[in-house]
Amino acid sequence: MEKDLKALGIKVEKKKEFDVYLVRQDFPILHRTVRDKPLIYFDNAATTQKPKIVIDALVNYYTNLNSNIHRGVHYLSQAATTEYECARRIIKTFINAKHEEEIIYTRGATEAINLVAFSYGEAFLSEDDEVLISHMEHHSNIVPWQIICEKTGAKLKVIPIDDKGELILDEFDKLLSERTKIVSIVHISNSLGTINPIEYIIEKAHKVGAIVLVDGSQSIQHVPIDVQRLDCDFFVFSGHKIYGPTGIGVLYGKKDLLEKMPPYQGGGDMILSVSFEKTIYNVIPHKFEAGTPNIEGAIGLASAIRYVQNIGLDVIYDYEMELLNYATEKIKQIPEVKIIGNSKNKASLISFVVENVHPHDIGTLLDRDGIAVRTGHHCTEPVMRRFGIPATSRASFAFYNTFEEIDVFINSLKKIIVKFK
Amino acid sequence: MDEFDVLYQEVILDHNKNPRNFGTLDPFTHKAVGHNPLCGDYVEIFLFIDGDTIKDVKFKGVGCAISKASASIMTTVLKGKKIEEVKDLFERYHTVLTSKPDEPVDVSNLGKLAVFAGVREFPVRVKCATLPWHTLMEALEKKDSVLKME
Ligand SMILES: Cc1ncc(COP(=O)(O)O)c(C=O)c1O
Numbered sequence: 001m002e003k004d005l006k007a008l009g010i011k012v013e014k015k016k017e018f019d020v021y022l023v024r025q026d027f028p029i030l031h032r033t034v035r036d037k038p039l040i041y042f043d044n045a046a047t048t049q050k051p052k053i054v055i056d057a058l059v060n061y062y063t064n065l066n067s068n069i070h071r072g073v074h075y076l077s078q079a080a081t082t083e084y085e086c087a088r089r090i091i092k093t094f095i096n097a098k099h100e101e102e103i104i105y106t107r108g109a110t111e112a113i114n115l116v117a118f119s120y121g122e123a124f125l126s127e128d129d130e131v132l133i134s135h136m137e138h139h140s141n142i143v144p145w146q147i148i149c150e151k152t153g154a155k156l157k158v159i160p161i162d163d164k165g166e167l168i169l170d171e172f173d174k175l176l177s178e179r180t181k182i183v184s185i186v187h188i189s190n191s192l193g194t195i196n197p198i199e200y201i202i203e204k205a206h207k208v209g210a211i212v213l214v215d216g217s218q219s220i221q222h223v224p225i226d227v228q229r230l231d232c233d234f235f236v237f238s239g240h241k242i243y244g245p246t247g248i249g250v251l252y253g254k255k256d257l258l259e260k261m262p263p264y265q266g267g268g269d270m271i272l273s274v275s276f277e278k279t280i281y282n283v284i285p286h287k288f289e290a291g292t293p294n295i296e297g298a299i300g301l302a303s304a305i306r307y308v309q310n311i312g313l314d315v316i317y318d319y320e321m322e323l324l325n326y327a328t329e330k331i332k333q334i335p336e337v338k339i340i341g342n343s344k345n346k347a348s349l350i351s352f353v354v355e356n357v358h359p360h361d362i363g364t365l366l367d368r369d370g371i372a373v374r375t376g377h378h379c380t381e382p383v384m385r386r387f388g389i390p391a392t393s394r395a396s397f398a399f400y401n402t403f404e405e406i407d408v409f410i411n412s413l414k415k416i417i418v419k420f421k
Numbered sequence: 422m423d424e425f426d427v428l429y430q431e432v433i434l435d436h437n438k439n440p441r442n443f444g445t446l447d448p449f450t451h452k453a454v455g456h457n458p459l460c461g462d463y464v465e466i467f468l469f470i471d472g473d474t475i476k477d478v479k480f481k482g483v484g485c486a487i488s489k490a491s492a493s494i495m496t497t498v499l500k501g502k503k504i505e506e507v508k509d510l511f512e513r514y515h516t517v518l519t520s521k522p523d524e525p526v527d528v529s530n531l532g533k534l535a536v537f538a539g540v541r542e543f544p545v546r547v548k549c550a551t552l553p554w555h556t557l558m559e560a561l562e563k564k565d566s567v568l569k570m571e
Contacts, residue, residue: 375460376461390462
């Protein structure tokens with residue numbers, strides 16, 4: 001594992017002890033039953049469960065702190081503002097941004113990508129420019145760019161993927177040119193699990209003067225992120241995928257870029273002064289945070305991040321790799337199952353199809369045994385088309401999952417296959 | 422038997438594995454394509470209608486067991502039926518499938534289609550069972566059309 005991490009350029013620190021049964025105590029929902037069976041939650045790539053500490057942070061906010069932030073002179077407003085801004089600092093440290101104001105709160109990864117596409121894209125793209133994405137993007141990293149290319153006349157180019165579900169880097173090199181202005185790339189694919197070599201992509205893109213947005217929706221919860229070392233220009237993620245609440249996400253952007261970008265939305269908080277003749281915009285991050293934000297979401301996210309830091313992402317990564325390897329071995333022993341996405345570098349998720357059994361039937365029948373997986377195209381229709389399938393079933397693991405749960409899942413899957421024989 | 426056994430009962434599994442009237446009809450008088458973009462299910466229905474009677478029917482497509490069995494069983498009940506009868510049957514079928522799981526329903530006049538009554542326990546799967554029927558209705562309305570179900 002250490003070698004794996006080093007190969008990915010991730011700093012390896014001294015290992016802490018990890019006790020999965022102990023961490024499971026932190027997640028109330030893991031103790032409920034579904035259809036009279038203990039819940040086995042393998043839909044972590046869609047959203048993660050929340051530790052009690054995060055739930056408590058939300059309850060505490062509404063019980064003791066609730067008020068609107070900024071501009072308030074009263075006690076509660078100041079206390080809420082302090083917590084909200086303190087959360088920003090925690091996020092900044094977590095991804096090692098250089099400046100606190102480089103952390104913009106959004107509703108999630110989707111809004112963060114849209115913000116960059118509409119603000120940066122509309123201001124700086126023109127007809128002869130190109131935006132480069134990959135064949136394995138989530139729809140949220142395709143559609144905003146299509147809209148903006150339509151508006152500006154820029155062209156959208158796509159890095160192809162191979163049969164293992166890896167980017168074809170030779171093709172990337174060929175697609176990259178002086179015309180490339182933006183490269184927007186997923187760090188870890190939500191439907192294939194592939195961990196993309198973003199260091200390489202960022203370095204190469206910068207050589208031709210392009211800026212790079214990294215969609216970290218599936219990486220923030222699995223691998224340590226250092227935006228300065230990566231040197232990415234933008235990094236986006238959603239709070240709910242890293243054990244935090246829904247409705248909160250982050251756009252990290254380099255300060256000089258954020259400063260030259262026009263506002264995305266207008267309203268309160270994003271201005272310094274307003275008159276009908278002239279409005280003066282606020283400084284970053286506030287310029288991009290119009291209106292009353294998701295205050296409790298930001299506070300909840302910070303508490304989730306502290307929780308993860310406490311366990312250690314390196315410890316989490318190691319354990320999740322063990323889960324992945326174990327599950328992969330077990331699945332490969334079932335001849336009717338084919339894994340979609342066989343990259344050397346994979347995060348802890350397995351997309352698969354089963355001979356003669358449609359993913360929806362698998363999903364419904366696994367649910368009977370209390371097992372939650374996702375079935376469908378996972379908002380990555382181009383990936384499905386690339387592999388010539390309408391849908392897959394996807395089991396995605398978090399650090400609170402166990403080897404025993406994988407055993408139950410495998411047995412349930414085998415039962416289903418027999419049923420359809 | 423729990424609700425899952427009812428959903429995936431032998432008849433349905435059998436029609437999924439060995440779909441009846443699978444293929445294309447040549448010649449045909451009516452045809453429609455149904456598509457559920459959410460799950461990628463796809464069904465194509467061919468009809469040969471003489472006057473107001475369905476003389477022959479075939480279907481093609483990919484989908485889950487429920488949608489395939491629904492299409493297959495549908496084709497087995499259509500032959501020889503009048504269009505008005507078929508529309509009536511669909512009405513009754515649709516009413517049963519979209520009723521709430523705890524509501525009493527009458528499946529006595531559904532014939533073979535009664536095996537799908539259990540689908541109403543699974544609201545997200547109702548579209549799987551109705552897609553072939555909606556597509557059939559489309560085919561009856563127009564001679565050639567594409568139907569999308571959201
Ligand atoms: C790779 C990837 N990008 C973007 C998103 C969008 O995240 P959200 O819906 O939280 O904005 C997701 C979520 O499924 C994802 O997996």
